[in-house]
Amino acid sequence: MAINPADFDHISKIVKEQSAIVLEKGKEYLVESRLRPLLQKEKLGSLENLVTKLKAQPRGELRDSVIEAMTTNETSFFRDIHPFETLKKEIFPDLIEKRKDKKELNIWCGASSSGQEPYSLAMILRNQFSMLNTWKITFGASDISNQMLNRCRSGIYSQLEINRGLPAPLMVKYFNRLGAEWQVKEDLRKMIQFRITNLSKKWPFMPPLDLIMMRNVLIYFDVEMKKDILGKIRKLLRPDGYLFLGAAETTMNLDNSFERMPYKQSGCYRLKQS
């Protein structure tokens, strides 16, 4: 099911228009594999038929389904482990010390995908930092996909997903069995407010943030959009707050107001201290 260049260009164009995500040449395999389930679901038979239908209904549900399929990423609980170790050992203890008078913490996961990242954070907060139970925690999580946000809100994961990166003692503590699947307990689900956000467009109102998770997101955008997103983060992040990017991502040559923290493979940044 190879995609022809014209159809690839068309898919790339609508994905960029709607999400600002850039699909460069060489990513044809990604389009083919991500859209295969949609072709089957819609009984379209080929990518050519899909593009023809997209052109006939440029603003329909099919377009939204294509955007969702192309912007959803595989993830796992405690993905890449190092950032979460840094949060546990360095960042949360530091933020708790700094905010102990006000007893308030504001956290935002900018691209929550199917929810494993915000729930991993929520488990760390509940499991390691029980003193926060009396604090006011504002914990937001966003994604571009409504389908993903509904999954996040339900907190339901398959057995395969639950096997990925989740320590068994935490599974026992924070999940219930639900038929063949597993569901995050209500207490944890209630901690997080999930809402739709297109990072390339206007962001919803948020309070000044102590911690922003934006891991493996910038890689999908072109340079201008990366700068735009980092600029918005700069305004939202408290002067002594922290930003996490993917380990392979950087603010270098994009926004000089950030400095990387010396934590192993964590992608942890803060605003330069004057």
Next chain:
Amino acid sequence: MRALVIDDSRAIRVILGQILKALKFEVHNAGHGLEALEKLKETGPVDLVLVDWNMPEMNGYEFVCAVRKDDQYNGMRLMMVTTETEMAQVVKALEAGADEYVMKPFTKEMIVEKLTIMGLPVE
């Protein structure tokens, strides 16, 4: 590092063995819990044990209980790799002293992630 794989299915022992060898483990095998305890007498404590639940002679849960009663094996990491997926079984295994739990079917990524969780240097 040394690992012991305990499963009555030869196919599973081979698959897990391949994953562990690729991660530079020296791999030993046993077909059930009793055979595994005998094997440990030969090898001494290993770094990691992957153990199935349902096996003849001595099942994986009984093996975990037996090993955790013996101080010489204190430092061994024990992970159950099993088709038992009920929450009560997971709790039972952890209470008996298993460090981690993987529900079959598994992938290489899952095994690697769990070894990382247990603090084994597998990157």
